[in-house]
Amino acid sequence: MKAIVVSIGDELVLGQTVDTNSSWLSRELASVGIAVVEHITVADDSAAIEAAISGAAMRCDLLLINGGLGPTKDDLTREALTRALNAPLELNADWLRRLESFFAQRGRPMPQTNRVQAMIPRGARLLDNTAGTAPGIDADFTGGGTSRSCRIFAMPGVPSEMKLMFQKSVLPHLAQMGAGTDAGTDAGAVILSGTLHTFGVGESTIGEQLGDLMDRRRNPSVGTTVSSGVVSVRINARFAHRDAARAELEQTAGLCRDALGDLIYGSDEQTLASVVADLLTADKVRTVATAESCTGGLLAKMLTDIPGSSGYFQKGWITYSNQAKTELLDVAPQLLAQDGAVSESVVRAMAQTARQKSAADFALAISGIAGPDGGTPAKPVGTVCIALAHAQSVLARTFHFPGDRQTIRDRSAKMALTLLRFHLLGKPAPF
Amino acid sequence: MKAIVVSIGDELVLGQTVDTNSSWLSRELASVGIAVVEHITVADDSAAIEAAISGAAMRCDLLLINGGLGPTKDDLTREALTRALNAPLELNADWLRRLESFFAQRGRPMPQTNRVQAMIPRGARLLDNTAGTAPGIDADFTGGGTSRSCRIFAMPGVPSEMKLMFQKSVLPHLAQMGAGTDAGTDAGAVILSGTLHTFGVGESTIGEQLGDLMDRRRNPSVGTTVSSGVVSVRINARFAHRDAARAELEQTAGLCRDALGDLIYGSDEQTLASVVADLLTADKVRTVATAESCTGGLLAKMLTDIPGSSGYFQKGWITYSNQAKTELLDVAPQLLAQDGAVSESVVRAMAQTARQKSAADFALAISGIAGPDGGTPAKPVGTVCIALAHAQSVLARTFHFPGDRQTIRDRSAKMALTLLRFHLLGKPAPF
Numbered sequence: 001m002k003a004i005v006v007s008i009g010d011e012l013v014l015g016q017t018v019d020t021n022s023s024w025l026s027r028e029l030a031s032v033g034i035a036v037v038e039h040i041t042v043a044d045d046s047a048a049i050e051a052a053i054s055g056a057a058m059r060c061d062l063l064l065i066n067g068g069l070g071p072t073k074d075d076l077t078r079e080a081l082t083r084a085l086n087a088p089l090e091l092n093a094d095w096l097r098r099l100e101s102f103f104a105q106r107g108r109p110m111p112q113t114n115r116v117q118a119m120i121p122r123g124a125r126l127l128d129n130t131a132g133t134a135p136g137i138d139a140d141f142t143g144g145g146t147s148r149s150c151r152i153f154a155m156p157g158v159p160s161e162m163k164l165m166f167q168k169s170v171l172p173h174l175a176q177m178g179a180g181t182d183a184g185t186d187a188g189a190v191i192l193s194g195t196l197h198t199f200g201v202g203e204s205t206i207g208e209q210l211g212d213l214m215d216r217r218r219n220p221s222v223g224t225t226v227s228s229g230v231v232s233v234r235i236n237a238r239f240a241h242r243d244a245a246r247a248e249l250e251q252t253a254g255l256c257r258d259a260l261g262d263l264i265y266g267s268d269e270q271t272l273a274s275v276v277a278d279l280l281t282a283d284k285v286r287t288v289a290t291a292e293s294c295t296g297g298l299l300a301k302m303l304t305d306i307p308g309s310s311g312y313f314q315k316g317w318i319t320y321s322n323q324a325k326t327e328l329l330d331v332a333p334q335l336l337a338q339d340g341a342v343s344e345s346v347v348r349a350m351a352q353t354a355r356q357k358s359a360a361d362f363a364l365a366i367s368g369i370a371g372p373d374g375g376t377p378a379k380p381v382g383t384v385c386i387a388l389a390h391a392q393s394v395l396a397r398t399f400h401f402p403g404d405r406q407t408i409r410d411r412s413a414k415m416a417l418t419l420l421r422f423h424l425l426g427k428p429a430p431f
Numbered sequence: 432m433k434a435i436v437v438s439i440g441d442e443l444v445l446g447q448t449v450d451t452n453s454s455w456l457s458r459e460l461a462s463v464g465i466a467v468v469e470h471i472t473v474a475d476d477s478a479a480i481e482a483a484i485s486g487a488a489m490r491c492d493l494l495l496i497n498g499g500l501g502p503t504k505d506d507l508t509r510e511a512l513t514r515a516l517n518a519p520l521e522l523n524a525d526w527l528r529r530l531e532s533f534f535a536q537r538g539r540p541m542p543q544t545n546r547v548q549a550m551i552p553r554g555a556r557l558l559d560n561t562a563g564t565a566p567g568i569d570a571d572f573t574g575g576g577t578s579r580s581c582r583i584f585a586m587p588g589v590p591s592e593m594k595l596m597f598q599k600s601v602l603p604h605l606a607q608m609g610a611g612t613d614a615g616t617d618a619g620a621v622i623l624s625g626t627l628h629t630f631g632v633g634e635s636t637i638g639e640q641l642g643d644l645m646d647r648r649r650n651p652s653v654g655t656t657v658s659s660g661v662v663s664v665r666i667n668a669r670f671a672h673r674d675a676a677r678a679e680l681e682q683t684a685g686l687c688r689d690a691l692g693d694l695i696y697g698s699d700e701q702t703l704a705s706v707v708a709d710l711l712t713a714d715k716v717r718t719v720a721t722a723e724s725c726t727g728g729l730l731a732k733m734l735t736d737i738p739g740s741s742g743y744f745q746k747g748w749i750t751y752s753n754q755a756k757t758e759l760l761d762v763a764p765q766l767l768a769q770d771g772a773v774s775e776s777v778v779r780a781m782a783q784t785a786r787q788k789s790a791a792d793f794a795l796a797i798s799g800i801a802g803p804d805g806g807t808p809a810k811p812v813g814t815v816c817i818a819l820a821h822a823q824s825v826l827a828r829t830f831h832f833p834g835d836r837q838t839i840r841d842r843s844a845k846m847a848l849t850l851l852r853f854h855l856l857g858k859p860a861p862f
Contacts (some may be wrong), residue, residue: 013467014622015457016656016665018449022472026446036444037479041453041470047467055486127537193447202564204542207503216475223475223505225442226589232444290728290749296735297721297728300749307836309751315759316749318721318731324789358755361616372738380611400537403562405738407591431828 001177003034004060006052007041007066008077009157014043016110021066021162028166032174033190034062035238036152044068049080057084057150062177064170067157069134071113077154078119078137087121095126095135100131127153127169131161136388137170151177192245194253196233198263200418200431206231209259213252220252227410230272233260262427265418272417273302279424280312288420289358290316291329291350293341293367294384299413312397315358319350326368329353342367344385344396351389351396362423364387364416368399370408384412388419395419432608434465435491437483438472439498439508442586445474452497452593459597461622463605464673465493475499487516488572488581493605493687495597498588500565508585509568510548516570516583518552520543521610526557526566533564558584558600562592567600582608614618623676625684627664629694630703630845631862637662640690661703663672664691694860696849703848704733710855711743719851720789721747722760722781724772724798730844746789750781754797758818762833773798775816775827782820782827793854794820795847799830801839815843819850826850828862 005025011017020039026036040056043046049068054394057063068077082089096118120126120137127136137154153170155162155256198206203226207214210233213222220237235252239245257264266275280286290300290313300316317328322341325331331349339345347365355363368384375381382403387396397419401411416431422429436456442448450472457467471487477550480499488494499508513520517748527549534541550567551557558567568585584601586593629637634657638645644653651668667681670676697706697809709760711717721731721744732748734740748759753772756762762780778796786794799815807811813834818827828850832842846862853860 012454013457013470014461014667015454015459015467016452016654016667018454020449021468022445023443023449026444028446030445037474037476038447038483039444039450039472040469046467052469071832123484160707191445193445195447202542204502204544204564206833207501208542216504221441223441224501225448226501226504227448228591234447236441236445254542292728294735295732295747296730296740296744297723297747300728301726304725304749304751305837310726313727314750314752315755316728318728318735318747318749319745320735320741320747321745343487403591404595406736407562409736 001028001034001062002060003036003038003062003064004038005036005055006056006063006065007039007157008044008049008065009041010044010074012041012067021157021159024159024163025064025066025166028171029062029064029174030193032171032175032190033238035191046074046076046080049076050083053081053152055083057152058081058143058148060176061150063141063150063152065152065154066162069117069154069156071117071133078116081139081152081154082121082135085121085124085141087123089119090122090349092118092120092126096133098324099133127155127165127199129156129161129165130168131164132156132158133145134161136165138169138173160201160330165431190239190242190245192237192242194235194249195268196235196253196256196260197266197270198233198260199265199414200429201231201263203231206233206260208261209263210256211259213255213259220248222252222256228373229407229414233264262422262425263430265421271305271416272421274306276303276417276421276424277306277309277312279421285311286361287312287314287358288362288364289354289360291315291354291363291365292316292318293320293325293350294370295366295409295413296320298409299364299366299416302413302417304417315354315360317354325350340379342369342379342383342385344387347385348389348394349397351387351394355389361390361403361419364420365389366412366416368408368410368412370405372405382408384408384415386412386416386419388416388423390423395423397429399431432493432497433491434460434467434493435469435471435487435493436467437487437496437591438470439475439480439496440472441475441505443472443498452588452590455590455594456495456497456597457608459602459847460493460495460605461624461667463602464622465605466622472612475505475507477507477511479510480507481515484512484515484572484583486584487559488857489574489579489676492581494572494581494583494606495601496583496585497593500567500585500587501549502542502548502564507515509547510582512568512570512585513552516552516555516556516572520550521553523549523551528568529708530564543657546819557689558586559595560587560592560596561599562595563587563589565592567596569600569604584635610682623668623673623680625666625680625698627666627684627687627691627695627698628701629662629691629850630660630696630862632662632694634662637664637691637694642688642690651679653687660838664695693856694854694861697851702733702736703852704847705737707734707848707852707855708740708743709736710852716742717792718745718789719793719795720745720785720791722785722794723747723749724751724756724781724794725801726797726844727751729840730795730797730847733808733844733848746785746791756781771810773800773810773814773816775818775829778816778818779820779825779827782818782825786820792821793851795851797843798821799839799843801843803836813839815839815846817843817847817850819847819854821854826854828860830862
């Protein structure tokens, strides 16, 4: 069963509101085994809405519409849907009474404009709205002269009203249509998803290491996405039965883990900081201090994003200027003059002093050129030195991160966490 | 000129990632007078991408595609676009060299899979990517046998790469195509938008103060949106001519400023930190130091988000534990025992010492309970004390922020910036 979600509203196509209804509906449908293949968003324009509905209904079995059911002049979904269905609009007397009593309960007369909300195309059914005045519409589309048929549910655009209506009035119909059952037909398959996260190597390298696992015809399917430098491996398992989907998902996740090894730092909701926090507190608690220049507090912010971070984090320094590095972290002025603030020798010194002054088990130090200014031919924007001090010695590395200021700062902090992660795993970092 | 945005990715149609690229592109296009009439999101499916491109190109003048340009097997936009254009795919030798040098600079061999990123449809042009390896594609679609033509720009799906490419390589072409000109026809009506930002009071208060300016029938229209605690006032002016739109936009913005006064901290791309940075460096440069407990570096991170922040920011301390507050910032253990770490007396002491030790003109200190644990009946989660030390004295305030850990930390840092902003304006903070 293929589904399409159509969202309606000027504020969406003009970019003033980010559409979150479509992704919410997609997740709900996936959980009952229905694959959404397309999202379409159109303006409050009657002809455009009609064209979107007619076109989409020809290429899917289930069409979920949200938005444009309100009482005002810019709510045009009812009218457009009626034309797409080629049926006359009729007054539903039951719903008119419901509307009148809704307003009566609030001690207000019903505005005339609300009367239109009791009108639906002939042959369609109303969907209850327990949170507002706009009922939904449940209709059957039969394609012009073909055997094509598509079930259409039109819901309000207000997220809270849409979600309630979907759960109370749409989901039960989908179950009747065979979704999410263990019937084992194609129509009622279950989709389970899982995600593995990596940081430090590019999407193409991850893709090469995954090899045939990424074959487009594979089920479970394996795909990669990139977000803020994190390359994630997304696995979608579509099977007739939930148990089979879960077992296949786990088996494919295992194959991905085999292919990528320690490049995978976590799964699903885990972040680099949460994984480092787990490693720091796994047996006995160990602590980490920070000494930051170009990241300006971002590394410490990431470490303290995690509830309970006071267990492993107590002290951090932000030494943005050379003078600050000398005054707060005893970096010798000669060293700064000789090697420059962005050098492995300087971050080594920063990390060592931070570790001593904090009495932490580990200290991470970062100094780099986040740009847009400050680059030189020898040290262009994106050059970042990171050091990790621990009881035995100090590790220092130089990186070259592409991107803008925000990107360079983000990657620098994540790489510092990654160096600590590999150290805590007792393995050399592969960078 | 009508535009359509097509976004590509399984993660989008399955609802695992919310599409924010489409709304960002819509806002950018609106600001140069191009109305986006539709967003389409399709899966990583070659036939579906081709159908979406071919269909959309027949009903718009400008098609912006994002996603599916990476080097892996699930990146299918290049291939689908090539088929939609009915042109052969050719290797671009220049870009192949660019790719090879991109990897060479990072001391790594180029994976074979990346070679495909140097392939484009014959007749198309490459768009530079300064942040990654996927170049964009600039192509002309001419409809089968009709006089229809549509300019197509395909960009990467990674938001930071897409935004940079749009601004650097797509926007200049749009200007050449006549966007934002004074053509003045209905088809080319100009939409100019402006946004004013406030922080510290709720959306309903802002709405009340704006009053009739928010009437739905007004043009320019005035609406409010909330994002991360910032209540923004969005003004959209739709007029036939650019000059009229600009004049009306400015006039309405002036009325909003009259209604909200100093609650407005900035407009459009300005952030609280950028506005504070501007105030700190307006006449002679003044400097600020930070002393953070619950925000764990977030305040310093915000201050150093701004290019050139080394002018006004040099030193910060993160004193997450009581011991750290005593050892690094000389907070008396008796004070901590008596008033608690989250108290106005403690943040006063933190701010004063940070100011002395840094020799900065100002110091901001934050201590609070970000949760989820650590709250008490007297000091529930969300209780945050903030101090501002300056040459004359120390100001301290206690706030109660609702929300989760991340929200409380974010609001705390923004409120600290806000206190400094009002001090720099020479006005008392209205909180």
